[in-house]
Amino acid sequence: MITDLSKLAARRHEVAQALAAVLPAGCVLAAPEDTRPYECDGLAAYRQMPLVVALPHDEAQVLAVLAVCRGLGVPIVPRGAGTGLSGGAMPIAEGIVLSTARLNRIVRLDATSRTAVVQPGVRNLAISEAAAPHGLYYAPDPSSQIACTIGGNVAENSGGVHCLKYGLTVHNVLRVRVATIDGDIVELGSEAPDAPGLDLLSVFIGSEGMLGIVTEVTVRLVPKALCARVIMASFGDVVTAGNAVAHVIAAGIIPAGLEMMDRTSVSMVEPFVHAGYDLDAAAILLCEADGTVEEVDDEIARMTAVLREAGAGAIAVSTTEAERLRFWSGRKNAFPAAGRISPDYYCMDGTIPRKHLAQVLTGIAQMEVKYGLRCANVFHAGDGNLHPLILFDANRPDELHRAEAFGAEILALCVAVGGTITGEHGVGVEKIDSMCVQFKPTELAAFFAVKKAFDPPMLLNPGKAIPTLHRCAEFGRLRVTNGALPHANLPRF
Amino acid sequence: MITDLSKLAARRHEVAQALAAVLPAGCVLAAPEDTRPYECDGLAAYRQMPLVVALPHDEAQVLAVLAVCRGLGVPIVPRGAGTGLSGGAMPIAEGIVLSTARLNRIVRLDATSRTAVVQPGVRNLAISEAAAPHGLYYAPDPSSQIACTIGGNVAENSGGVHCLKYGLTVHNVLRVRVATIDGDIVELGSEAPDAPGLDLLSVFIGSEGMLGIVTEVTVRLVPKALCARVIMASFGDVVTAGNAVAHVIAAGIIPAGLEMMDRTSVSMVEPFVHAGYDLDAAAILLCEADGTVEEVDDEIARMTAVLREAGAGAIAVSTTEAERLRFWSGRKNAFPAAGRISPDYYCMDGTIPRKHLAQVLTGIAQMEVKYGLRCANVFHAGDGNLHPLILFDANRPDELHRAEAFGAEILALCVAVGGTITGEHGVGVEKIDSMCVQFKPTELAAFFAVKKAFDPPMLLNPGKAIPTLHRCAEFGRLRVTNGALPHANLPRF
Numbered sequence: 012m013i014t015d016l017s018k019l020a021a022r023r024h025e026v027a028q029a030l031a032a033v034l035p036a037g038c039v040l041a042a043p044e045d046t047r048p049y050e051c052d053g054l055a056a057y058r059q060m061p062l063v064v065a066l067p068h069d070e071a072q073v074l075a076v077l078a079v080c081r082g083l084g085v086p087i088v089p090r091g092a093g094t095g096l097s098g099g100a101m102p103i104a105e106g107i108v109l110s111t112a113r114l115n116r117i118v119r120l121d122a123t124s125r126t127a128v129v130q131p132g133v134r135n136l137a138i139s140e141a142a143a144p145h146g147l148y149y150a151p152d153p154s155s156q157i158a159c160t161i162g163g164n165v166a167e168n169s170g171g172v173h174c175l176k177y178g179l180t181v182h183n184v185l186r187v188r189v190a191t192i193d194g195d196i197v198e199l200g201s202e203a204p205d206a207p208g209l210d211l212l213s214v215f216i217g218s219e220g221m222l223g224i225v226t227e228v229t230v231r232l233v234p235k236a237l238c239a240r241v242i243m244a245s246f247g248d249v250v251t252a253g254n255a256v257a258h259v260i261a262a263g264i265i266p267a268g269l270e271m272m273d274r275t276s277v278s279m280v281e282p283f284v285h286a287g288y289d290l291d292a293a294a295i296l297l298c299e300a301d302g303t304v305e306e307v308d309d310e311i312a313r314m315t316a317v318l319r320e321a322g323a324g325a326i327a328v329s330t331t332e333a334e335r336l337r338f339w340s341g342r343k344n345a346f347p348a349a350g351r352i353s354p355d356y357y358c359m360d361g362t363i364p365r366k367h368l369a370q371v372l373t374g375i376a377q378m379e380v381k382y383g384l385r386c387a388n389v390f391h392a393g394d395g396n397l398h399p400l401i402l403f404d405a406n407r408p409d410e411l412h413r414a415e416a417f418g419a420e421i422l423a424l425c426v427a428v429g430g431t432i433t434g435e436h437g438v439g440v441e442k443i444d445s446m447c448v449q450f451k452p453t454e455l456a457a458f459f460a461v462k463k464a465f466d467p468p469m470l471l472n473p474g475k476a477i478p479t480l481h482r483c484a485e486f487g488r489l490r491v492t493n494g495a496l497p498h499a500n501l502p503r504f
Numbered sequence: 505m506i507t508d509l510s511k512l513a514a515r516r517h518e519v520a521q522a523l524a525a526v527l528p529a530g531c532v533l534a535a536p537e538d539t540r541p542y543e544c545d546g547l548a549a550y551r552q553m554p555l556v557v558a559l560p561h562d563e564a565q566v567l568a569v570l571a572v573c574r575g576l577g578v579p580i581v582p583r584g585a586g587t588g589l590s591g592g593a594m595p596i597a598e599g600i601v602l603s604t605a606r607l608n609r610i611v612r613l614d615a616t617s618r619t620a621v622v623q624p625g626v627r628n629l630a631i632s633e634a635a636a637p638h639g640l641y642y643a644p645d646p647s648s649q650i651a652c653t654i655g656g657n658v659a660e661n662s663g664g665v666h667c668l669k670y671g672l673t674v675h676n677v678l679r680v681r682v683a684t685i686d687g688d689i690v691e692l693g694s695e696a697p698d699a700p701g702l703d704l705l706s707v708f709i710g711s712e713g714m715l716g717i718v719t720e721v722t723v724r725l726v727p728k729a730l731c732a733r734v735i736m737a738s739f740g741d742v743v744t745a746g747n748a749v750a751h752v753i754a755a756g757i758i759p760a761g762l763e764m765m766d767r768t769s770v771s772m773v774e775p776f777v778h779a780g781y782d783l784d785a786a787a788i789l790l791c792e793a794d795g796t797v798e799e800v801d802d803e804i805a806r807m808t809a810v811l812r813e814a815g816a817g818a819i820a821v822s823t824t825e826a827e828r829l830r831f832w833s834g835r836k837n838a839f840p841a842a843g844r845i846s847p848d849y850y851c852m853d854g855t856i857p858r859k860h861l862a863q864v865l866t867g868i869a870q871m872e873v874k875y876g877l878r879c880a881n882v883f884h885a886g887d888g889n890l891h892p893l894i895l896f897d898a899n900r901p902d903e904l905h906r907a908e909a910f911g912a913e914i915l916a917l918c919v920a921v922g923g924t925i926t927g928e929h930g931v932g933v934e935k936i937d938s939m940c941v942q943f944k945p946t947e948l949a950a951f952f953a954v955k956k957a958f959d960p961p962m963l964l965n966p967g968k969a970i971p972t973l974h975r976c977a978e979f980g981r982l983r984v985t986n987g988a989l990p991h992a993n994l995p996r997f
Contacts, residue, residue: 123754124859168703181703195946203855203888203923207931207942208970209951210661210674213706234756261616263727309798362696366617395696430696438700449700453688458702460957465950477701 019062019104026085026107027063033075038113040064049108052093052100053155057440061088061102068113070226073190076109077224081192086470089220091131091163094155096358097439099166099219099475106473109224111162117141118227125232126185126202131162131225135169138230147232150177153435154343161228168217170435172268172342175393176301177233179435181216188227189215192466202229214461219437220472222465236301239267240311240330241338244323245292249273249376249388252294253368255321256392259298260365262317264310268299269393270342273372276387276400277341280348286341289325296323296392297342299335345389346400353385353402357414361425362434365395374424375399382417384410396434397425423448438476446476447483455480512555512597519578519600520556526568531606533557542601545586545593546648550933554581554595561606563719566683569602570717574685579963582713584624584656587648589851590932592659592712592968599966602717604655610634611720618725619678619695624655624718628662631723640725643670646928647836654721661710663928665761665835668886669794670726672928674709681720682708685959695722707954712930713965715958729794732760733804733823734831737816738785742766742869742881745787746861748814749885752791753858755810757803761792762886763835766865769880769893770834773841779834782818789816789885790835792828838882839893846878846895850907854918855927858888867917868892875910877903889927890918916941931969939969940976948973 027041040046041063051058062085065076080087086106093100102108115132122145127138135156139148152171153159159169165187170179177183186200200212215222246252252271259269272280272295277288288295296318300310311328318326329335341348349356363371372388379386387400399421403414422432422445432438432445446455458477463469520534533539534556544551555578558569573580579599586593595601608625615638620631628649632641645664646652652662658680663672670676679693693705708715739745745764752762765773765788770781781788789811793803804821811819822828834841842849856864865881872879880893892914896907915925915938925931925938939948951970956962 123750124857125754181706191946191950193946195949197944197947197950199947201855201922201924202857203918203927206924207926207935207939208947209711209954210706210709211950211954213674213703214954216703218702257616261618303802305802306799309796364617364695425696429694431694431699433700434696442700446700451690453684453686454690454692454701456688457684457690457704457958461702461704461707461954464953464957 022105023062026079026083029079029083030063030065030076030107033079034065034067034072038066038068038072040066049090049093049102049110052090052095052098054096054098054101054439054441057098057101059102059104061108062105064108064110066110066113070188070190070196073109073114073224073226074194074196076107077190077192078194080107080470081194081468084468084470086473088472089166089224091160091166092134092155092158094159095163095167095437095439096360097433097437097441099437099439099472101440103474111160111224114226120145122147124202126229127232128227128229129161130227131165132160135159135161135164142232146235148235149230150183150233151180161230162225165216165225165228166218166220167435167437170391170394170396172270172391175269175391176265176267181213183231184212184216184228185231186229187212187215187225189223190226191223192468192470196226200229219439219476221462221476222471236267238304238307239299239301239335240307240328241268241297241299241335242311242314242318243288243327243338244296244298244318245289245325246294246296246323247292249294249372250369251322252296253372253392255296255318255323256368257365258317258321259314260393262313264314264317266298266310266314266393267301268297269391270297271295271388271390271392272342272345273388275385276345276389279352279387280341280345283348283351284340284344286337287327288341292324297338342389345387349387349400349402354404354406355402355414357401357403357418359397359399359401359418359421360433360436361397361422361430363395363397363425363428363430365393367428367430368392368395371397371424371428375421378417378420382413384413384417386417391434394434395430440475443476443478443482446478452480452483455483515598516555519572519576522572522576523556523558523569523600526572527558527560527565531559531561531565533559542583542586542595542603545583545588545591547589547591547594547932547934550591550594552595552597554601555598557601557603559603559606563607563681563683563689566602566607566717566719567687567689569600570683570685571687573600573963574687574961577961577963579966581965582659582717584653584659585627585648585651587652588656588660588930588932589853590926590930590934592930592932592965594933596967604653604717607719613638615640617695619722620725621720621722622654623720624658625653628652628654628657635725639728641728642723643676643726644673647839654723655718658709658718658721659711659713660928660930663884663887663889665763665884668762668884669758669760674706676724677705677709677721678724679722680705680708680718682716683719684716685961685963689719690716693722712932712969714955714969715964729760731797731800732792732794732828733800733821734761734790734792734828735804735807735811736781736820736831737789737791737811738782738818739787739789739816740785742787742865743862744815745789746865746885748789748811748816749861750858751810751814752807753886755806757807757810759791759803759807759886760794761790762884763790764788764881764883764885765835765838766881768878769838769882772845772880773834773838776841776844777833777837779830780820781834785817790831835882838880842880842893842895847897847899848895850894850896850911852890852892852894852911852914853926853929854890854915854923856888856890856918856921856923858886860921860923861885861888864890864917864921868914871910871913875906877906877910879910884927887927888923933968936967936969936971936975939971945973945976948976
């Protein structure tokens, strides 16, 4: 690490000069007032000013940036729209940020083969907008879809409320074109159903910028459903609601969306958006069906029957598109609503096998008592992807500490029941230490071996997503110092 | 390569002794009469006697075999049931065959979470049989499913006639436990919806035994459909039939199966199985719907309308389960039927983007004239996965040569329209030279880098699936010697 400020300034000058020599004017930012907007992504608590920001316009310029960095040994942090929630695009002091924002062209859209070829800086929603005249859209819909880019979606393997039925990014991307740190262009995947050779496309998707810079993405487009309706079902306790989710899936139904909110979530969101939620319910489920009118009527009827059988109280079904959007508005505004009732909140992203939903919800309720903090549970119930929001006030130092310990214990419980520490937000810098708990040293070594196969000089987004064994060892010592947590070995973080 | 026979015998003795020291009695085969059954897999034209065959009973014994081979530098060819069609399990003279046949236990089956944990030697169909009492089954159904094992399915990323709707192996396996050449056990994937870290599960599935030995597989089980019916539609020409496939998919329908057979296929299979196929049709499509009775009725009606609109002639719909099975019997017996009308046949496995189906079928018809050989087209039309069967008589040397050139030209056409050289049969030894055409040197280098990350001593199934750059260079010279082929650069093989 370069600690001497004058040395850092000299290095900045050197790198900026070298990049300016290979890029058009206006593509290199080095002054603090220009690089400030890049100091963090959506995980704003983690900030770091980068050395330089490079904004290439095309693939050739991306390769030129990589060549300069390779030559000078400069780390590279790739960045899409910066909406990520785990600090994956947080800069490194001695490294550049490579923004793909200017590679923002839809190269072509083929309605017959239902594919679109787009550059990485194209916004997620812009793809669906371009496909709309053909009755098609791009399915994965992260809540940031207005702003986030397909390049970032590829890096994080983004999901959304409809990914239970329509899949994650990895299920909706057919091919990526990648600039490697060695200066090659490789194409991973195929528009044909299956590609020979190793499936490097799947390894690339979700690799958090560690394997290469994506310069082109071929996505699958799907037909817009003719009709969609949503059920809002109330439950008297969260365990019954959790079991109801398992029953819906067990009945062979794959809803277009299956989301759950507990009483705390409902009570914080209802005064804000007036979605018509049942304030007396301990939990509500939102279950969407889409397809033809007949399919939707049939699936709504089957889901209603299953939910009643599973112990639902009040059940309302949207009858108009406006009503459907109103039912969803509460779910979609849950995070902003948390800001209205609590100075701070800490959002988790653990996943669990669906059958353990009720058990984990009970565990979280017990932790609320233990830590003296409220937790709003809002999540993709159908996927088993939890987003508990721990509400606290950072101005009381003890509350921050308790919130961190509470979060760690939730993730520990997720791992203990066979789940994971992150579903769709990525590891980034935020959860890197938890990776030491999730994986064995041999498994982390396998990750690193593959990372090194793509990036021998280890310049692409170093320090993110995969912890070094050294770091895990350090972390192990820290863990001992702080004492063990229940359920598993997750530490404060 | 050990060419001296006495040296090979001495090496055999050395390796067999070393393996016998770590395995129970009866787990090491070295005598030619014992190892003969392992000299080839389903691609019987390629044969090679192995040095030794090892038949471990459990994971600890698999690790012991790997340790012996690592210590002695012996290559390892993993083998499931030996039903593969590309020679992936063909032995190497100086290497052992590691058969997973005895790791054949269903470890557990969880009807609630709809998963089964099985050892690699469990047969594909045995999983569905075990799940049947719960109304569940394992979806991928390669035509060898009575015999083939889940370990082999993982190695080849096997599909089947229903994979259009239900996915390939990679979509139905949640987790694998792998013994690495370094002697570690790693678990790839997760029962939770998404796992953090690099997606090494997807890279492992379809890696043709080059990355490690699978010792346990967690599969997803799906509910058996309540009802299934199949449409048999006749077409006056293959182009119209090919376009009809595109129209069905374009109508937003994902049939449970969408298969096509041309006139040659129908005429060779009908006298054999009496499926009731239309002998006057230039091509027939089989389109299956499954689900609830209402869903099936609705989908059959929609598909029928689309097929009529697309130019179908006679249309028959199965009304009983017996009739449905009869309609399918012709398709399922197409390969054996080919053996009744032609001394030899050469089965291709190219894939193409669906929209090019008609173009490729027209091209194949032209090649029939050019090479003076008949080609029966039987394939997974919905996936764009072609299985052209080139009919020839190997006793006429010129016919073999023409069949090979014909096959190469079909694959060249597949690549030229954006497809691939193999859909579900794997590369193995059969198509390894074609990989030089499918991929650029930088892409092959990326495959090798990942291969080496898993298998630094390069002992696992060497010479299969990924050609060395040296081999491609050699092959490039061969190619020049033999002259260029039309459409692309695929040579005889």
